[in-house]
Amino acid sequence: xxxxxxxxxxxxxxxxxxxxxxxxxxxxxxxxxxxxxxxxxxxxxxxxxxxxxxxxxxxxxxxxxxxxxxxxxxxxxxxxxxxxxxxxxxxxxxxxxxxxxxxxxxxxxxxxxxxxxxxxxxxxxxxxxxxxxxxxxxxxxxxxxxxxxxxxxxxxxxxxxxxxxxxxxxxxxxxxxxxxxxxxxxxxxxxxxxxxxxxxxxxxxxxxxxxxxxxxxxxxxxxxxxxxxxxxxxxxxxxxxxxxxxxxxxxxxxxxxxxxxxxxxxxxxxxxxxxxxxxxxxxxxxxxxxxxxxxxxxxxxxxxxxxxxxxxxxxx
Amino acid sequence: xxxxxxxxxxxxxxxxxxxxxxxxxxxxxxxxxxxxxxxxxxxxxxxxxxxxxxxxxxxxxxxxxxxxxxxxxxxxxxxxxxxxxxxxxxxxxxxxx
Numbered sequence: 484x485x486x487x488x489x490x491x492x493x494x495x496x497x498x499x500x501x502x503x504x505x506x507x508x509x510x511x512x513x514x515x516x517x518x519x520x521x522x523x524x525x526x527x528x529x530x531x532x533x534x535x536x537x538x539x540x541x542x543x544x545x546x547x548x549x550x551x552x553x554x555x556x557x558x559x560x561x562x563x564x565x566x567x568x569x570x571x572x573x574x575x576x577x578x579x580x581x582x583x584x585x586x587x588x589x590x591x592x593x594x595x596x597x598x599x600x601x602x603x604x605x606x607x608x609x610x611x612x613x614x615x616x617x618x619x620x621x622x623x624x625x626x627x628x629x630x631x632x633x634x635x636x637x638x639x640x641x642x643x644x645x646x647x648x649x650x651x652x653x654x655x656x657x658x659x660x661x662x663x664x665x666x667x668x669x670x671x672x673x674x675x676x677x678x679x680x681x682x683x684x685x686x687x688x689x690x691x692x693x694x695x696x697x698x699x700x701x702x703x704x705x706x707x708x709x710x711x712x713x714x715x716x717x718x719x720x721x722x723x724x725x726x727x728x729x730x731x732x733x734x735x736x737x738x739x740x741x742x743x744x745x746x747x748x749x750x751x752x753x754x755x756x757x758x759x760x761x762x763x764x765x766x767x768x769x770x771x772x773x774x775x776x777x778x779x780x781x782x783x784x785x786x787x788x789x790x791x792x793x794x795x796x797x798x799x
Numbered sequence: 800x801x802x803x804x805x806x807x808x809x810x811x812x813x814x815x816x817x818x819x820x821x822x823x824x825x826x827x828x829x830x831x832x833x834x835x836x837x838x839x840x841x842x843x844x845x846x847x848x849x850x851x852x853x854x855x856x857x858x859x860x861x862x863x864x865x866x867x868x869x870x871x872x873x874x875x876x877x878x879x880x881x882x883x884x885x886x887x888x889x890x891x892x893x894x895x896x
Contacts, residue, residue: 496848502857505822506873507829510855513877518855544824547816548805551824684852710877718878718891721853 498688499525508551509543513717515708515724516540516623519681520594523621523705526691529554531590532571536564536604538596539630539709540623562603565611568593568618590695591618597638598628601664612671612700619694619701622664625709633712637662640732641780642773643765645712650768660780668702669738672798675701677737677746682708682724686746690737706733714764723762729754731785742797743788756781825873829856833876835891841866843888850880850889 503524510517516539534557535541541558544551559567572591578584593611595604600622608620627645628634635648641660644650648657668676675697679687687705694701708724710717727733728747731754735747757774760766769777804826806812813819837850846865858873859880869880881889 496846496851496861498852504857505825506857506870507824507827508856509827509829512832512875513879514855518853521855521857522852545818546824546827548813548818549824549827550818550820551822553822681853716878718882720855720877720879721883 498684499528501525503527503529503553504544505551505553507549509546510539511709511711511717513710513720514539514543515681515710515720516596516625517543518720519623519679519687519705519707522681522684522687523594523691524554526688527590527592527619527695530588531555531592532575533557534559534564534567534571534591534593536593536595536599537561537630538599538623539625540594540596542630561599563607564593564595564599564604565608565618565620568620569611569614569616572616572618591616592621593618594621594623596629597622597624597626598636600624601638601662602636609667609671612668612673612702615673616700617698619691619703622702622704623707624704625707625712626661627709627712629709629712638664641777642769644768645765655768655773656765660784663784665702665704665738668704669741671700672741673700673702674740675699675737676704677702678704678706678733678735680706680724680728680733680735682721683728683735683747686735690746693737712765714767715762719762723759726754726759726762730756730759730781732756732759732781734785734788736788736792738795740797740799741795743792743795745792749785753785828872829875830872833871833874833894835876835878836871836874836894837869837876837878837880837889838892839866839868840888840890843886845886845888847885849883849885853879853883855879 504521532555568591624638626639633645635645638661639657642656644656650656665676665678675694677690679690708720731749736745756778844866850867851859856873858870859867862868878891881891
């Protein structure tokens with residue numbers, strides 16, 4: 484089953500109608516992360532087991548005794564979403580071999596926020612990817628620890644103000660750039676790595692479907708806008724996600740067996756990063772000189788990626 | 800007997816806090832969070848479904864004639880549908896008390 488019957492036409496109406504993430508969850512107004520989750524579940528279908536690390540998506544969906552999930556779901560601690568996901572995969576394999584469950588293919592899916600992926604859950608993720616479990620890992624990246632009140636993580640971009648990296652006279656917010664986790668996942672030599680954004684829903688769902696078909700570990704980094712933590716307007720969620728791709732801050736690409744491919748063409752010349760930064764309160768303290776610095780950093784990262792897109796070859 | 804909404808004593812809590820009814824968060828109506836409500840103008844609507852695909856609450860659905868409408872029990876009034884609608888068929892109006 485394809486999510487979209489006809490790939491050539493961009494027709495949002497034709498996507499899977501069933502909702503596996505029920506309404507009534509407690510996400511903030513205009514949450515981009517829960518939108519990403521909804522689209523991911525639509526693309527994955529029912530035959531999955533989700534292990535979800537602590538984070539926004541766990542807090543808002545599973546307020547006991549209620550759950551917003553229509554699929555099997557395990558809530559695990561912050562650090563071990565990938566470890567539990569790999570255990571689920573091994574367990575399903577064993578049960579199937581012993582004939583205790585029906586012989587059908589069920590995918591193990593691990594979902595974590597950016598804190599649960601790039602900081603706290605990183606060693607578990609690295610281990611699961613290295614062992615080569617047949618699972619998909621989703622990082623829903625909203626660039627800080629939003630559920631505990633906007634603390635910085637290593638996915639927070641350069642010069643963003645958070646409560647633990649406040650902007651002042653001496654230091655202007657976050658002092659380091661964003662950790663490039665998709666790149667680290669490519670270094671694990673796994674078959675499929677992709678970056679996605681819910682502002683490009685068909686692209687996101689196609690990547691999820693591709694990851695589901697692959698027998699082996701897959702990693703998808705989903706950029707999800709957080710209007711609450713970024714001090715933006717709730718109705719501009721989709722616009723911010725589109726701008727982050729157009730400016731080249733977060734290009735959408737996929738890496739299949741080491742071959743890089745841009746899935747969404749970035750317009751040339753790229754949009755200046757200032758357009759994106761000025762819509763968000765967390766970048767309010769930047770002066771024109773700082774924007775030049777951010778632009779230089781973005782240009783550098785984009786050049787690095789484009790070099791890989793042009794020169795990389797598949798290893799199999 | 801009326802079904803209980805939540806356990807009233809610790810003995811009633813399920814082991815491991817397992818919830819046996821999938822998707823029962825839909826019994827919790829988030830519509831009361833809303834400050835603005837979306838209104839569809841079906842004359843301008845081109846039935847593209849952008850509002851449906853971009854709704855984080857999954858509350859926009861297709862009606863019989865192919866137009867779209869929000870389930871106001873759940874709509875939190877974020878305004879994404881009105882902002883993204885190409886022909887600007889959706890407007891946000893203040894919620895009246």
